């Protein structure tokens with residue numbers, strides 16, 4: 401039987417080792433537990449073991465979980481799936497973060513629909529770093545314009561960029577993609593002081609991503625085990 405507590409401990413140790421080996425502060429890396437398809441009990445086990453950030457891809461599932469944790473302070477919900485424009489309102493109302501912004505239209509709707517009673521919604525722009533036709537995200541050359549647009553929206557806070565490198569690549573290819581992301585991130589940070597998040601790295605490449613400068617790793621399988629089929 402897998403234990404989420406043990407898995408979390410191992411993943412935290414992996415993060416610490418990777419940070420130490422690249423002379424970085426382990427505290428500079430946030431662990432986002434990707435809980436898509438997982439039942440509330442699994443998330444409870446994670447919160448009981450100190451996990452605070454959760455990533456969800458499917459809106460309806462996510463809303464039910466958010467509701468189940470309504471009285472649990474301090475949890476932050478990150479939307480990391482593709483966004484249809486008719487789904488923006490519940491995202492604006494219920495999440496603290498969105499990692500998958502690649503269009504002004506979606507950003508504008510989130511800005512308009514973010515309740516005034518809440519702090520600004522934290523935004524990462526998704527970059528299609530390996531230029532895959534099947535993948536969401538903008539090209540690096542489109543970044544300055546979209547970033548400037550988001551920066552002007554009062555109810556959004558530009559926090560950084562996110563990428564999912566091409567799957568099944570040799571390690572050196574993935575490293576190179578992460579490196580390009582780090583360069584883009586440094587440029588963006590120099591221009592916008594609110595930028596502090598480089599969202600990259602998943603179960604299979606946590607250490608690699610941290611060595612190349614990730615500040616937030618999105619980890620599902622290594623915490624919760626093999627994904628449950630929807």
Ligand SMILES: *Cc1c(COP(=O)(O)O)cnc(C)c1O
Nearest residue numbers: 434480602603604618619620621
């Ligand atoms: C599912 C998912 C993850 C987690 O992937 P694992 O390989 O299970 O760690 C990370 N990021 C995004 C955007 C995802 O959809």
